[in-house]
Amino acid sequence: MKMIVNGKFVDSSDKTVLEIVNPYTGKLYDTVPNASPKDVDLAVTTAHKGYLMWKDVPLVEKVGILKKFLDLVDKNKDDLALTLSCETGKPLSQAYAEIGNIRIGFEGFIEKAKHLYGNVVPFGTEAGQEKTLQLTLREPVGVVACIIPFNFPCDLFDQKVAPALLAGNAVVVKPPHQNPITLIKLVELLLKAGVPKEVVQVITGDGPKTGNSLACHPLVNNITFTGSTAVGIITYLNGAKNLSHTALELGGNDAFIVLEDADIDLAVEEMIWGRMYNNGQVCCASKRFLVQETVKDQFVKKAVERLKKLKVGDPLKKGTDISCLVTEAAAIRVENQIKKVIEQGGKLVLGGNRKGATIYPTLITDIPTSADVATDEEIFGPVVSVIPFKTVADAIKIANSSKFGLSGCVFTKDVTTAFNVVKQLECGGTVINGASFHRSFEMPFGGYKFSGIGTEGVMSTFDAVTKVKTITLKNILKPI
Ligand code: NAD
Numbered sequence: 001m002k003m004i005v006n007g008k009f010v011d012s013s014d015k016t017v018l019e020i021v022n023p024y025t026g027k028l029y030d031t032v033p034n035a036s037p038k039d040v041d042l043a044v045t046t047a048h049k050g051y052l053m054w055k056d057v058p059l060v061e062k063v064g065i066l067k068k069f070l071d072l073v074d075k076n077k078d079d080l081a082l083t084l085s086c087e088t089g090k091p092l093s094q095a096y097a098e099i100g101n102i103r104i105g106f107e108g109f110i111e112k113a114k115h116l117y118g119n120v121v122p123f124g125t126e127a128g129q130e131k132t133l134q135l136t137l138r139e140p141v142g143v144v145a146c147i148i149p150f151n152f153p154c155d156l157f158d159q160k161v162a163p164a165l166l167a168g169n170a171v172v173v174k175p176p177h178q179n180p181i182t183l184i185k186l187v188e189l190l191l192k193a194g195v196p197k198e199v200v201q202v203i204t205g206d207g208p209k210t211g212n213s214l215a216c217h218p219l220v221n222n223i224t225f226t227g228s229t230a231v232g233i234i235t236y237l238n239g240a241k242n243l244s245h246t247a248l249e250l251g252g253n254d255a256f257i258v259l260e261d262a263d264i265d266l267a268v269e270e271m272i273w274g275r276m277y278n279n280g281q282v283c284c285a286s287k288r289f290l291v292q293e294t295v296k297d298q299f300v301k302k303a304v305e306r307l308k309k310l311k312v313g314d315p316l317k318k319g320t321d322i323s324c325l326v327t328e329a330a331a332i333r334v335e336n337q338i339k340k341v342i343e344q345g346g347k348l349v350l351g352g353n354r355k356g357a358t359i360y361p362t363l364i365t366d367i368p369t370s371a372d373v374a375t376d377e378e379i380f381g382p383v384v385s386v387i388p389f390k391t392v393a394d395a396i397k398i399a400n401s402s403k404f405g406l407s408g409c410v411f412t413k414d415v416t417t418a419f420n421v422v423k424q425l426e427c428g429g430t431v432i433n434g435a436s437f438h439r440s441f442e443m444p445f446g447g448y449k450f451s452g453i454g455t456e457g458v459m460s461t462f463d464a465v466t467k468v469k470t471i472t473l474k475n476i477l478k479p480i
Contacts, residue, residue, distance in 0.1 A: 001181050003033050003204045004188065006046045007197025013038045018177055018206060023089040023357040024315055024324045030087075032180050035205035037213040043172050043201040044217045047143045050170035050198030055140050062166055063110050069193035070103050076189065080154075080182055082316075087179035088150065089324040089357060090278055091315045098154045101441075102186075105158030108441040108458040113166040116462055123477065131477040138466040140168035141245065142221035145214050147235065149227040150176035150326045151281040151380075153183050156249075158441070160224045163461040165195065169222070173202040174214050178326050180204045207231060218242045222465060225249070226283075229404075229450045236453070247454040247464050249283070251378045252406025252447060254436040255399035256286035257421060259392065260294045262411035266433065268302045270411075271384060274435020276310060276361065279322055280382035281330075284407040284445075286435045287379060289386045290395045296388045300365050303384060304350050307361040322382055324357035331357045334381035337373070338362055341385060344371035351383075359383070375402045392421065400426045405448030407436035428455065 002009035011017075012033035022029040033039070054062075073080065077099050085095040118137035124130040146160040153176055164171045175183035180202075187202040203210055211231075215223055215238035223239045225232055226249040239246035256274065258267050274286040291299045315323035325331045335354045341364050342348055351362030365386040367374055373385050389395045399408055407429035410421040415432075422430035428447045431438050439445050446455030454464055 001030050001032055001184055003035060003039075004184060004191070004202045005039065005043045006201070007191060010039075012036050012205070018204065020087055020179065020181060021327070022086050023327055026328070026356060030181055032184070032204040035203040035210040037209075040203055040210060040213040040217060043203045044143055044214070044219045046198050047170035047172050047201050048219045050196060050200070051140065051142050051168075053196065054165075054170055054199045055168040057168070059113060059166070062168075063113070065194040066106055066110060066162070066165065069190050069195070070106055072189040072193055073099065073102050073186070076185070080185060083185060084154065084179070084182040085315050087181050088153075088326055089315055091320045091323050093318075094278060098152060101155055102158055105155070105441045106162045109162040109166055109461075112458045112462065113163075116167070116466070131475050133473040133476045135471045135473070137469050137471065138167070138462070139469050141465055141467055142169060143219055144169045144171050144222045144224060144465055145174065145217075145220045146171055147174045147211055147214065147223065147225040147227065148176055148183065150178045151278055151283070153179060154186065156226050157183055157186055159456045159461065161190075161200070164222075164224075164465045165199070167462055167465045169465055170199045171201070172214060172220070173200070174211055175202065175204055177204075177206045211235070212238065215239055215244075216241060220244050223247070224456075224464065232452070245464065247456065248452040249445070249456055250406075250447060250450065250452040251404060252283050252451050253287045253376065253378050253402045253404045254284055254406055254427070255395075255402075255408045255425070256289045256435060257395045257399060257408070257410040258289070258291040258295065258299055259395075259410065259412040259417065260292040261413050262295070263413065263433070264295060264298055264302055267299065267411045268306050270435040271303055272306055272310070274409075274437040275384055276307075276322060276382050277437060279325055280359075281325060281380050282437055284429065284436050284439060286409065286437065287385065288374060288399070288402075289384055290389050290398055291386055292395070293388045293390055296365070296386065300349060300363065300386060304363055307350055307363060307384070310361055312358065312360055322358075322361060325359060325381055326357075328357040330380065331359050334359050334379060334383065337377065337379050338364065338383060341367060341371055341373050344368070344373075346371060346373075346385065369398055369401070374398065376404065378404065392417065396421060396424045400424070403450045406451035407431070407438070407447070409434060409436040427451070
């Protein structure tokens with residue numbers, strides 16, 4: 001498939017391509033252009049022209065176009081879900097859920113866009129300003145570069161593209177290099193729905209070549225990046241060269257704290273949801289299972305029984321719970337991380353094996369706090385790492401010992417303890433009696449420390465993709 005620049009499906013100017021492999025079958029699925037800096041420049045300069053026309057299109061027209069887009073997504077949902085599953089390896093049921101989220105996300109942003117009210121300051125708040133009226137209003141920033149990771153490409157497309165367009169910006173979408181095709185199809189549908197061809201561009205390519213030139217482009221006014229912390233830092237430095245506002249949603253190593261009075265069955269069910277969904281490739285998945293010593297054996301026994309019931313196999317087959325990671329290389333990385341956890345003192349109770357891109361559900365227990373996984377090593381796969389602790393204070397100390405601070409959760413029947421634990425956690429999102437994997441479109445989502453800068457969601461993204469203009473009407477009051 002080709003990328004879309006100025007409404008045309010095009011190759012890269014240097015004719016290079018990226019091979020997109022179905023990770024489950026290992027077979028070539030398609031190729032996409034590996035966009036050169038020249039292609040990126042064309043996409044961004046076209047988007048800049050698009051911004052100059054789109055910014056003045058009335059909101060009611062923009063909303064009408066995006067609603068048509070949502071109808072087209074509904075009509076094409078089978079093809080979109082199949083594409084997403086084949087290029088990513090996610091179970092088809094989960095691909096359908098992600099396509100279904102497009103309407104939820106876009107409609108949330110559409111409703112909010114109608115309420116981006118400005119402010120009016122009362123007359124005479126300071127001496128000498130008795131005849132002065134001061135107003136604020138929001139204006140688009142210009143060209144928004146949307147750099148998107150592989151794990152939930154459509155969800156993050158919704159989070160970035162919907163508010164940017166509704167606020168009057170033009171967008172350049174940079175899909176993940178492993179699985180870009182579903183996003184090309186979504187951009188095609190935006191154009192079919194009536195978004196002008198200058199306003200939305202999609203450029204495919206690898207990170208160091210395409211992503212890097214996009215983040216460095218002087219006509220990019222805003223970068224919204226979701227991905228790893230390492231690439232986020234590079235992108236932040238690149239954006240700084242042009243003072244592009246940069247929002248970063250990065251990696252995590254979330255703590256899942258189980259206290260001795262917890263409902264263990266509930267904690268185990270939430271572990272399945274919060275660690276196994278999307279084959280364990282979730283930024284805010286629970287990744288460090290801190291379990292109080294007195295209930296550790298009980299938790300491990302029940303968790304293993306439940307993990308054994310998961311169906312591992314073909315993502316397209318009905319009933320599959322766990323399929324494969326996004327690439328075989330990603331699975332090899334997780335396999336090596338599992339070996340390292342064991343070398344560093346963990347005891348393997350279940351799994352640990354790999355077949356192609358598939359990692360079988362794995363549980364490692366009795367991991368010492370000195371192991372890398374207990375602090376900063378993010379494992380992006382279906383691996384439950386159990387770290388025992390003695391006191392609640394110990395659990396908080398271990399949870400906060402990570403450089404990451406995306407989300408965290410605690411299981412206990414004591415609401416006072418629950419509140420005090422989440423209050424102490426150094427992270428952006430907290431959940432009580434549920435896994436930290438909780439992201440609704442309405443809530444602001446973002447991490448502390450090395451997990452990011454800023455938050456995303458209906459409540460907050462419009463602040464990032466707009467600028468505030470003040471208008472002062474001096475001497476507007478006069479006697480009549
Ligand atoms: P990644 O950082 O490898 O890639 C993310 C995007 O950046 C891709 O589009 C990639 O092509 C591009 N890219 C790569 N190098 C680049 C460069 N030098 N300049 C500009 N762009 C470049 O991340 P990934 O492997 O796709 O995603 C997994 C990571 O993302 C995990 O760490 C996960 O925790 C994190 N993540 C965070 C959130 C969140 O909201 N906090 C959500 C999803 C994923």
